[in-house]
Amino acid sequence: MAGRFITFEGPDGAGKTSVLNALIPIIEKHVAMPVRLTREPGGAEISEKIRSLILDPANTAMDARTEALLYAASRRQHLVEVIDPALAAGDMVICDRFVDSSVAYQGGGRQIGEAAVLAMNQFATDGQAPELTLYLDIESAAGLARIKAHRQSRQYDRLDQESLTFHQRVRAAYLRLAQAEPTRIKTIDASQALPQVVADCTQVLAAHLGPAWQ
Numbered sequence: 001m002a003g004r005f006i007t008f009e010g011p012d013g014a015g016k017t018s019v020l021n022a023l024i025p026i027i028e029k030h031v032a033m034p035v036r037l038t039r040e041p042g043g044a045e046i047s048e049k050i051r052s053l054i055l056d057p058a059n060t061a062m063d064a065r066t067e068a069l070l071y072a073a074s075r076r077q078h079l080v081e082v083i084d085p086a087l088a089a090g091d092m093v094i095c096d097r098f099v100d101s102s103v104a105y106q107g108g109g110r111q112i113g114e115a116a117v118l119a120m121n122q123f124a125t126d127g128q129a130p131e132l133t134l135y136l137d138i139e140s141a142a143g144l145a146r147i148k149a150h151r152q153s154r155q156y157d158r159l160d161q162e163s164l165t166f167h168q169r170v171r172a173a174y175l176r177l178a179q180a181e182p183t184r185i186k187t188i189d190a191s192q193a194l195p196q197v198v199a200d201c202t203q204v205l206a207a208h209l210g211p212a213w214q
């Protein structure tokens with residue numbers, strides 16, 4: 001793999017979208033390679049179709065394992081169509097959500113088992129994992145309050161409608177992942193003001209990239 005593969009994770013309302021909007025131009029200034037921002041399902045047509053099935057508020061009958069399998073299928077297609085070719089071309093791929101989201105939301109949130117969801121995703125990705133993950137951490141109530149405050153400006157999807165306890169289980173699973181893999185997963189305090197969250201992410205990236213960060 002010639003490129004670099006970095007992911008961003010966090011519960012709903014952590015501010016991933018806002019942080020990435022501010023951070024991408026900063027990264028582009030400091031690294032020599034092309035930077036490719038993508039998000040699941042990100043530009044792969046088959047993945048988009050799968051994702052729209054998952055997020056459709058009309059699909060209330062969807063079984064939790066069905067949901068987990070669909071996320072993994074969507075991820076697989078995005079990986080082979082978008083991420084792998086970009087890495088092979090030597091790009092820095094910044095991906096908004098990856099396997100950790102499934103472990104946290106389906107494994108933790110839906111309670112179908114974090115280890116089982118991880119194993120299923122290892123099949124989907126053939127074991128391919130990001131070298132660095134920035135986990136934007138925020139208390140569930142605070143994250144949900146941010147989303148509600150800006151509801152008009154953002155589409156409210158099926159997963160946003162889940163209860164506070166669902167989101168608390170998601171966050172607890174993320175915190176377990178961060179504790180289990182402290183080398184890969186760096187936790188950022190996302191409750192801070194946006195410029196500080198961006199500054200903390202910048203510092204983590206610079207430290208990780210070393211000489212590749214100029």
Ligand SMILES: Nc1ncnc2c1ncn2[C@@H]1O[C@H](COP(=O)(O)OP(=O)(O)O)[C@@H](O)[C@H]1O
Nearest residue numbers: 012013014015016017018146147150192193194
């Ligand atoms: N650090 C922050 N402090 C206060 N509000 C924030 C912060 N980061 C994001 N927001 C607001 O919270 C809402 C959710 O942010 P967004 O970036 O869409 O989060 P995510 O992509 O993680 O769900 C947006 O309305 C955004 O303006």
Ligand SMILES: Cc1cn([C@H]2C[C@H](O)[C@@H](COP(=O)(O)OP(=O)(O)O)O2)c(=O)[nH]c1=O
Nearest residue numbers: 012013040071097098101102105106159160
């Ligand atoms: C990638 C992924 C997302 N999700 C959820 C998280 C979000 O609530 C929802 C939509 O994700 P996304 O569009 O990335 O929204 P956000 O702006 O909150 O990051 O899908 C899962 O449950 N499992 C997954 O594997």
